[in-house]
Amino acid sequence: MPDKTILIAGTYDTKDAELAYLADVIRGQGGGVLTMDVSVLGDPSQPTDISKHQVAEAGGSSIQAAIDSGDENTAMQIMAKGSAAKALELYRAGSIDGVIVLGGTMGTDLALDLCAALPLGVPKYIVSTVSFSPLMPPERIPADVQMILWAGGLYGLNSVCKASLSQAAGAVLGAARAVEPPKRERPLIGMTSFGKTVLRYMVTLKPALEDRGYEVAVFHATGMGGRAFESLASEGAFAAVMDFAPQEVTNHLFGGLSAGADRMTNAGAAGTPQLVAPGCYDLVDFVGWQETPPQLQGRPSHAHNRLLTSAVLDADERRLVARTISDKLQGATAPVAVLLPEQGCNEWDRPGGDLHDAEGLSAFCDEMRAACPGIATLHALDCHINDAAFAEKALEIFDGWVAEGLIPQG
The missing domain is CATH 3.40.50.12020 (Uncharacterised protein family UPF0261, NN domain)
Structure with a gap:
């Protein structure tokens, strides 16, 4: 047989x-x-x-x-x-x-x-x-x-x-x-991020969540990673999500490496609690070995490797991203916490960094405060997204939701 x-x-x-x-x-x-x-x-x-x-x-x-x-x-x-x-x-x-x-x-x-x-x-x-x-x-x-x-x-x-x-x-x-199919023996947390050179919170958060009894899957948010994340989110596979790298929303708006128009919508529609942060919101990824797309020419950029280059948005474009993220959260049917690190959202945008733009960051933060939907609670943080204080706040909110029964115990 x-x-x-x-x-x-x-x-x-x-x-x-x-x-x-x-x-x-x-x-x-x-x-x-x-x-x-x-x-x-x-x-x-x-x-x-x-x-x-x-x-x-x-x-x-x-x-x-x-x-x-x-x-x-x-x-x-x-x-x-x-x-x-x-x-x-x-x-x-x-x-x-x-x-x-x-x-x-x-x-x-x-x-x-x-x-x-x-x-x-x-x-x-x-x-x-x-x-x-x-x-x-x-x-x-x-x-x-x-x-x-x-x-x-x-x-x-x-x-x-x-x-x-x-x-x-x-x-x-x-x-x-x-094949070893997913076992679902522990509640699964879906997290979006990039490599440690630009976003680092997962280095702290993943072991901390695992110590609490959860399984953590980190998705590389460069188009297909976000697509996989959204596919599982639409199935209700996650007990909660930490969607801290929504750059694919920016990519979809400005012609970069999109994960589709439904990026950042499926967890909310499925009734999954969401912790959200704007990691790399200010960057548009494009194929590094091809000619820079016309709409991105003349901007500051960072060549991450021979495959991938990221260009920077101006202040008005960042305001559009803030409004778009807020619009996508409107349809959530479960709690949403928006963490807003006011000192920067990727390692390259720190003061002295290649892509630092204090005016653009301020414009984004102001628009995010104004546009954040009523369904969400905004937490303005006097830190950078890669600082320990950011991960600590994320865990504080997460633990509170567990205590309230909004997220199952690990």
Whole structure:
């Protein structure tokens, strides 16, 4: 008997041979396979375990409706919705342990929805002709998806594309065998931050929270890290969040490395208590090896490494960030504490630092005080975000919420 079963999804009317090859490799390694056809017009050479008709019905429609739409985009969105629903149904029933989806742009569009429907910890592999492409916005990419470029695989099997297909088949089966899903044995705290060169509070906060009996996951807020944070927040996975690096909100406003328009909204919508601070609010991240975007040219900047450079906002732009953060907190359905370190919000903006701007910092703090929503309690702190006093205040508020029963005991 196979130890793990992998769902294989794709358009069997056009990629029958390639999908069959994936199945052969998985079975050859001792795994099991369930097949799902997401095509619309044609039929597979052999019946699949989940037919295209079942997929369309799971999406609240039918194959005939997809055909009658006369539009391939509309048709594939029907199949995307259905395949996502069907994959989640199979996972919850214990029928599958992982998924692999094969496609070009159409199949990849569908694959992102299908994989996003499955919880973190379920192995998800996409074999695509556009893997790692900017065609995929951050908000569409599931937190723990894996991708491999389907090199030379646009039309038919060959030795080049078999190298990609066989790796992906082995990887998803191996992942299903090796994965250690989140256990949720202790209440989970979600924290956003950057490396210790710019933000340091997690060095104090993580062990302090763990000593209190909590598990702490720190997310690198450079686009995809924030996307993973928001994905889990939307599921209600966190007992509380310490969202102290909302720079991706700034990035989304000014064309930097965005984590999506819903950044800083999902914890509040899920009823999760939030401690919020404006770490690196004044910086816009962009790809360091590319030409500086026109809207960021001529500004003070810091080259963090060859991949990442950060440009500084002016005073008016900082006021906009303050209002935007405040607007995002308006929808919270649980307590919100805003910690406002009035001496600075990243290591580079200290007096004498490369990016210090006292006027800009003052403008932000003034706007934050004025715009902070009524649902939130603002704590103005006479310290820098990297000072011990900041972490101490965060723990004081956290402990108070635990004592009040707003956060479960660790």
